[in-house]
Amino acid sequence: MKVTYPxxxxxxxxxxxxxxxxxxxxxxxxxxxKRTLELGIANSPEFACLPLKITLGNFLExxxxxxxLIIMAGGCGPCRFGYxxxxxxxxxxxxxxxxxxxxxxxxQSGWPDFLKQIRSLLGGLPVAAIRRGWILGWQKVKAxxxxxxxxxxxxPVEPFSGQADRIFRDFLAQLDQTTTTSGIQRLxxxxxxxxxxxxxxxxxxxxxxxxxxxYTVLEPAANQDLLRRLGSLGVEVRRKxxxxxxxxxxxxxxxxxxxxxxxxxxxxAAPYLxxxxxxxxxxxxxxxxxxxxxGVAGVIQIxxxxxxxxxxxxxxxxxxxxxxxxxxxxxxxxxxxxxxxxQTRLEAFIDLLPARSISRKSI
Amino acid sequence: xxxxxxxxxxxxxxxxxxxxxxxxxLGCEVITSQPTSKETLNAGASAAVDETCLPIxxxxxxxxxxxxxxxxxxxxxxxxxxxxxxxxxxxxxLPDIVRGxxxxxxxxxxxxxxxxxxxxxxxxxxxxxxxxxxxxYSPTRVASALFRGLLAERxxxxxxxxGYLPWEALDSEPLPKPSTQNQVKIGVIGHPYTMFDQIIxxxxxxxxxxxxxxxxxxxxxxxxxxxxxxxQLPKDLxxxxxxxxxxxxxxxxxxxxxxxxxxxVSFGCGTDSLTGxxxxxxxxxxxxxxxxxxxxxxxxxxxxxxxRVEAFLDMIQFRAxxxxxxxxx
Ligand code: SF4
Ligand code: SF4
Numbered sequence: 001m002k003v004t005y006p007x008x009x010x011x012x013x014x015x016x017x018x019x020x021x022x023x024x025x026x027x028x029x030x031x032x033x034k035r036t037l038e039l040g041i042a043n044s045p046e047f048a049c050l051p052l053k054i055t056l057g058n059f060l061e062x063x064x065x066x067x068x069l070i071i072m073a074g075g076c077g078p079c080r081f082g083y084x085x086x087x088x089x090x091x092x093x094x095x096x097x098x099x100x101x102x103x104x105x106x107x108q109s110g111w112p113d114f115l116k117q118i119r120s121l122l123g124g125l126p127v128a129a130i131r132r133g134w135i136l137g138w139q140k141v142k143a144x145x146x147x148x149x150x151x152x153x154x155x156p157v158e159p160f161s162g163q164a165d166r167i168f169r170d171f172l173a174q175l176d177q178t179t180t181t182s183g184i185q186r187l188x189x190x191x192x193x194x195x196x197x198x199x200x201x202x203x204x205x206x207x208x209x210x211x212x213x214x215y216t217v218l219e220p221a222a223n224q225d226l227l228r229r230l231g232s233l234g235v236e237v238r239r240k241x242x243x244x245x246x247x248x249x250x251x252x253x254x255x256x257x258x259x260x261x262x263x264x265x266x267x268x269a270a271p272y273l274x275x276x277x278x279x280x281x282x283x284x285x286x287x288x289x290x291x292x293x294x295g296v297a298g299v300i301q302i303x304x305x306x307x308x309x310x311x312x313x314x315x316x317x318x319x320x321x322x323x324x325x326x327x328x329x330x331x332x333x334x335x336x337x338x339x340x341x342x343q344t345r346l347e348a349f350i351d352l353l354p355a356r357s358i359s360r361k362s363i
Numbered sequence: 364x365x366x367x368x369x370x371x372x373x374x375x376x377x378x379x380x381x382x383x384x385x386x387x388x389l390g391c392e393v394i395t396s397q398p399t400s401k402e403t404l405n406a407g408a409s410a411a412v413d414e415t416c417l418p419i420x421x422x423x424x425x426x427x428x429x430x431x432x433x434x435x436x437x438x439x440x441x442x443x444x445x446x447x448x449x450x451x452x453x454x455x456x457l458p459d460i461v462r463g464x465x466x467x468x469x470x471x472x473x474x475x476x477x478x479x480x481x482x483x484x485x486x487x488x489x490x491x492x493x494x495x496x497x498x499x500y501s502p503t504r505v506a507s508a509l510f511r512g513l514l515a516e517r518x519x520x521x522x523x524x525x526g527y528l529p530w531e532a533l534d535s536e537p538l539p540k541p542s543t544q545n546q547v548k549i550g551v552i553g554h555p556y557t558m559f560d561q562i563i564x565x566x567x568x569x570x571x572x573x574x575x576x577x578x579x580x581x582x583x584x585x586x587x588x589x590x591x592x593x594x595q596l597p598k599d600l601x602x603x604x605x606x607x608x609x610x611x612x613x614x615x616x617x618x619x620x621x622x623x624x625x626x627x628v629s630f631g632c633g634t635d636s637l638t639g640x641x642x643x644x645x646x647x648x649x650x651x652x653x654x655x656x657x658x659x660x661x662x663x664x665x666x667x668x669x670x671r672v673e674a675f676l677d678m679i680q681f682r683a684x685x686x687x688x689x690x691x692x
Pocket of ligand 1: 049050051079080081082213278279280304306307308309310633
């Protein structure tokens with residue numbers, strides 16, 4: 001059975017590693033293009049949030065290429081993501097598509113169910129292979145996050161624009177083909193070396209934090225290439241939301257560590273938001289404060305239009321902004337967001353930012 | 364005797380009887396804001412962030428109206444009001460988002476009844492939190508106020524199940540309601556604060572009744588029944604009102620209780636963007652009952668709204684007449 005999955009930034013590399021290791025034939029959805037968006041938008045509910053539309057476009061294009069089984073994550077609320085798969089299944093059914101869908105509900109809602117799902121997918125429980133795939137996938141996540149952070153430092157100071165991104169693209173392509181731990185390590189070190197050569201010890205003198213809904217932070221097709229845009233405006237992007245964050249949060253088994261991180265976040269956000277609100281609403285508030293302490297000059301919050309958790313965060317961020325005298329820009333994106341408008345707003349925001357002293361510890 | 368203000372917004376038409384009884388049993392005076400008007404909406408819309416949904420903007424308006432008129436304003440953090448579900452992420456941050464208004468004396472207990480095992484414990488905690496805020500420290504008074512509140516809610520639900528609409532059922536002895544036998548019936552679904560707010564619904568219920576239609580809404584049915592029907596879906600929906608809406612729509616079309624379904628949605632509502640689509644799909648797939656989605660925002664004009672509703676009703680009349688004829692022949 002040929003399986004496929006939705007795109008979210010560089011998630012595909014991780015999933016490829018995992019799925020190949022357990023001997024599944026993978027038909028990755030083609031990279032997100034204008035057509036993906038158009039397909040997704042035409043067939044989705046008008047007011048659904050953008051990630052649902054784009055991932056639906058992924059599924060349609062993957063099915064065209066012969067995929068038969070869609071793997072999608074589930075969830076138990078409170079925000080819409082947990083019901084995406086259900087709605088998408090009905091849409092695809094009404095469109096007359098021939099497919100099966102496997103929705104991986106988070107293991108928190110019951111281990112037996114989770115294992116049953118895995119078993120039905122693989123026709124057994126090849127523990128050793130899953131373990132191998134898991135380890136390989138996790139190492140790739142770490143490698144990507146590590147390199148990407150360096151890319152974000154390099155972009156604003158690279159001698160010629162696009163150099164860092166070229167290195168990053170090559171790295172991702174090679175990483176996808178790597179199947180050994182040592183290979184991943186070698187590749188990562190080499191790439192980091194290249195980037196550091198390019199950066200030559202410099203740091204941009206303007207740092208801006210990025211917070212918001214995770215899909216729009218991670219997926220360039222959803223955020224109009226926000227991170228790269230900021231880089232080419234000479235801004236170093238600082239963020240806490242990375243792929244490893246999302247995976248760790250959904251799948252990690254280390255409950256204690258998770259609880260500790262959670263408590264820290266809740267404590268930070270408490271003066272403004274005293275309860276989790278689903279999605280990454282609480283993170284948006286907590287991370288804004290954390291990033292401010294780390295010395296960023298401003299924070300950009302990005303989210304899909306109508307995103308409920310981020311609207312709650314947006315409603316309390318003015319307070320945070322006033323108390324910390326930290327400029328905050330909120331960007332809501334949907335399929336109508338125009339590139340030019342976004343660029344203008346970014347430039348205007350950055351022009352306003354005072355240059356702040358940067359903590360140099362992390363160089 | 365402290366005065367407690369309860370905004371006529373959000374879950375007012377669901378839980379006001381409980382809250383009113385609870386606070387009066389504790390010796391408080393209960394004040395409510397006026398029914399939503401254009402002014403409420405305008406005041407709210409300028410205080411809220413642009414991107415938020417209509418009911419939240421209206422809620423801001425009601426809070427602003429109550430500000431200064433009472434000693435306390437009751438605005439609980441409603442995480443969950445029944446097991447295994449949420450209402451909406453926005454309800455989970457309610458007291459936080461209004462903090463920017465600088466309102467004093469907000470009573471903001473957290474109500475989180477998600478876990479069925481901790482149901483009573485959590486409810487009790489919320490009640491105690493309120494009492495502390497009011498400066499009362501007596502477990503027996505808490506218990507009796509809570510008990511009386513819950514009893515009042517039961518009475519209210521019973522009246523709703525007889526077919527009354529919320530504002531009629533708030534009265535403990537409502538006027539006898541017009542007979543609805545042999546009438547063409549319209550089912551209306553939506554979040555209670557959307558479909559029962561007269562600014563959002565543009566007096567839809569009056570329009571329907573005056574034109575001689577019977578009206579059904581999800582509140583007219585036992586919650587347990589609706590939830591049971593909604594659970595037939597492959598995955599249980601985790602939003603309280605989405606679940607009830609889906610349950611009601613399926614109940615109506617499976618048992619042919621209504622001749623048409625109207626779904627009122629606020630522009631910008633996150634949960635309805637998915638549940639609404641699902642309900643429409645299922646209704647069209649599994650029945651031939653006409654379905655209409657009405658999206659309302661602050662700029663919707665009453666004339667356009669009425670025209671759409673009337674066109675829908677004409678279509679239903681036409682169908683009903685057609686069906687009658689073919690039956691006679
Ligand atoms: S976090 Fe926002 S964008 Fe993501 S599913 Fe929830 S509501 Fe939609
Ligand atoms: S359920 Fe919809 S209308 Fe209600 S608060 Fe949430 S987004 Fe707004």
